[in-house]
Amino acid sequence: MQVKGKGLLKGLGITLKRFFKPKVTVQYPEQRLPLPDRFYGKPEFYYDKCIACNMCVNACPNKVIKLETEAVDKKKVVTRYDFDQQYCLFCGLCQEACPKDAIKFSKDFELTQYNRPDIKIKFVKPEQVEQRKEEIRKAAAEKAAAEAAKAAQEAALKPETADKEGT
Amino acid sequence: MTLKTEEFLLNLGPQHPSTHGVFRILLTLDGETVVKAVPIPGYLHRGIEKLAESRTYTQVIPYTDRLDYLAGMLMNWGYVHAVEKLMNVEVPERAEYIRVIVGELARIASHLVATGAYAADVGGLTGFIYTFRDREDIMDLFEMISGARLTPSYMRVGGVADDIPDGFIDKCRQFLDYFPTALDEYNGLITGNEIFQARTKNVAIISAEKAIEMSLSGPVLRASGVNYDLRKARPYSVYDRFDFEVPVGSKGDCFDRYYLRLLEMEQSAKIIRHALDQLPEGPIKGKVPKVIKPTAGEAYAEIESSKGIMGTYVVSDGSTNPYRVHFRRPSFVNLGYLDEMLKGWKIADAIAILGSIDIVLGEVDA
Numbered sequence: 001m002q003v004k005g006k007g008l009l010k011g012l013g014i015t016l017k018r019f020f021k022p023k024v025t026v027q028y029p030e031q032r033l034p035l036p037d038r039f040y041g042k043p044e045f046y047y048d049k050c051i052a053c054n055m056c057v058n059a060c061p062n063k064v065i066k067l068e069t070e071a072v073d074k075k076k077v078v079t080r081y082d083f084d085q086q087y088c089l090f091c092g093l094c095q096e097a098c099p100k101d102a103i104k105f106s107k108d109f110e111l112t113q114y115n116r117p118d119i120k121i122k123f124v125k126p127e128q129v130e131q132r133k134e135e136i137r138k139a140a141a142e143k144a145a146a147e148a149a150k151a152a153q154e155a156a157l158k159p160e161t162a163d164k165e166g167t
Numbered sequence: 168m169t170l171k172t173e174e175f176l177l178n179l180g181p182q183h184p185s186t187h188g189v190f191r192i193l194l195t196l197d198g199e200t201v202v203k204a205v206p207i208p209g210y211l212h213r214g215i216e217k218l219a220e221s222r223t224y225t226q227v228i229p230y231t232d233r234l235d236y237l238a239g240m241l242m243n244w245g246y247v248h249a250v251e252k253l254m255n256v257e258v259p260e261r262a263e264y265i266r267v268i269v270g271e272l273a274r275i276a277s278h279l280v281a282t283g284a285y286a287a288d289v290g291g292l293t294g295f296i297y298t299f300r301d302r303e304d305i306m307d308l309f310e311m312i313s314g315a316r317l318t319p320s321y322m323r324v325g326g327v328a329d330d331i332p333d334g335f336i337d338k339c340r341q342f343l344d345y346f347p348t349a350l351d352e353y354n355g356l357i358t359g360n361e362i363f364q365a366r367t368k369n370v371a372i373i374s375a376e377k378a379i380e381m382s383l384s385g386p387v388l389r390a391s392g393v394n395y396d397l398r399k400a401r402p403y404s405v406y407d408r409f410d411f412e413v414p415v416g417s418k419g420d421c422f423d424r425y426y427l428r429l430l431e432m433e434q435s436a437k438i439i440r441h442a443l444d445q446l447p448e449g450p451i452k453g454k455v456p457k458v459i460k461p462t463a464g465e466a467y468a469e470i471e472s473s474k475g476i477m478g479t480y481v482v483s484d485g486s487t488n489p490y491r492v493h494f495r496r497p498s499f500v501n502l503g504y505l506d507e508m509l510k511g512w513k514i515a516d517a518i519a520i521l522g523s524i525d526i527v528l529g530e531v532d533a
Contacts, residue, residue: 014356
């Protein structure tokens with residue numbers, strides 16, 4: 001230290017230089033930085049993809065997900081898929097566990113709510129469940145009808161073949 | 168006439184910015200001089216070790232993020248390292264390299280906070296803003312690779328969660344190319360400042376013998392001139408393949424502890440550069456069953472985290488949940504010497520001394 005305050009002046013020089021450089025901050029609500037694809041924001045649930053395997057429920061460290069099913073014609077129908085966001089760690093273990101990509105995290109990170117009950121996301125709507133049930137019933141009915149038709153056809157064919165064999 | 172004086176008690180914290188979190192020191196003061204200092208931690212205790220017992224081995228990983236939340240990647244690493252040792256899992260080479268890259272990035276990020284916060288502690292808030300500006304680049308890289316800035320939960324037992332995304336390596340190299348100029352700036356702004364030097368040089372000297380005796384680790388130990396870095400002394404992962412030096416301090420005062428972190432960041436950048444050059448192709452996850460169920464037994468593994476030696480002790484009873492998890496948290500152990508370090512110094516020095524240990528309360532209280 002030959003000259004007292006030399007280091008101090010150097011530091012001031014650095015801040016002065018910085019003053020003329022472009023800003024690194026972003027004016028947040030108006031300007032936004034792009035988010036990477038792996039970002040964990042608000043979760044999204046794809047009802048049609050879910051096979052109700054319970055993998056996400058078991059993968060979650062905080063028991064955030066509540067999954068309820070109902071058996072319709074031996075098929076599982078998801079009747080409830082509640083995601084209690086306030087206990088979510090946003091670790092992504094549920095997304096990783098899901099074999100069908102039915103739960104995914106979006107890039108929406110503005111999750112504040114005015115009322116506490118609004119934090120919990122109820123993904124499954126009653127209409128969706130009804131629709132799914134209807135679909136299954138319809139499919140089952142169609143299948144049954146097809147099978148009946150097939151059986152009738154076979155029954156109609158059988159005497160013919162028997163005849164052929166007989167001749 | 169003689170003036171009658173007496174000692175008085177002063178609570179430093181728990182709500183005080185220079186305690187780096189919710190930490191309380193009960194100071195016994197004689198005027199402005201510290202006579203006795205009783206550290207009272209525990210305000211951020213969440214019982215992570217207990218929480219781990221009711222979770223599966225994988226589910227503990229997000230909780231380790233919240234130990235040293237300034238270097239979550241390293242905390243992940245410490246934990247999975249122990250579980251891997253327990254299960255005898257081989258980690259693929261590529262995963263090891265990715266771990267080294269993100270681990271060293273986390274070390275730089277953590278040291279940047281330590282450096283900046285230390286400058287702010289002794290009165291130079293500008294330094295704080297400068298280091299945080301550059302830390303943001305690392306946070307962006309973490310967000311890219313793991314989806315989160317502070318709580319990455321990126322490592323898994325047997326490897327890492329995801330492969331390196333497109334553009335990560337370029338961005339990482341860009342940061343490494345830029346970083347030396349940033350270090351020059353810190354040196355000009357903080358290290359070279361006479362006031363900073365006057366506040367830190369020859370303050371709270373720890374001798375090498377005493378440092379070993381108190382089982383200090385990390386930069387606090389090395390600043391006292393003890394050359395002990397787990398990455399060199401007992402290489403884990405692939406650290407034996409990199410060419411780097413272990414910076415050592417000469418005196419063991421606050422300035423040495425501060426300056427050592429700058430030198431360590433330089434070495435970390437060097438390691439990352441090597442790792443990026445050598446990065447092999449291959450799988451990122453070893454052969455680990457979907458449901459992790461180690462046979463009954465126990466394992467203790469250590470890594471060199473940014474604060475010191477981070478050890479994890481895992482006991483398995485053969486079920487899917489760990490029977491017991493214990494973390495050896497370096498900040499907590501390093502804090503054990505606080506009383507003796509503070510004795511005889513003024514209140515203002517107490518802040519400078521506490522800052523030089525670089526504690527993170529998430530880790531101290533666990």
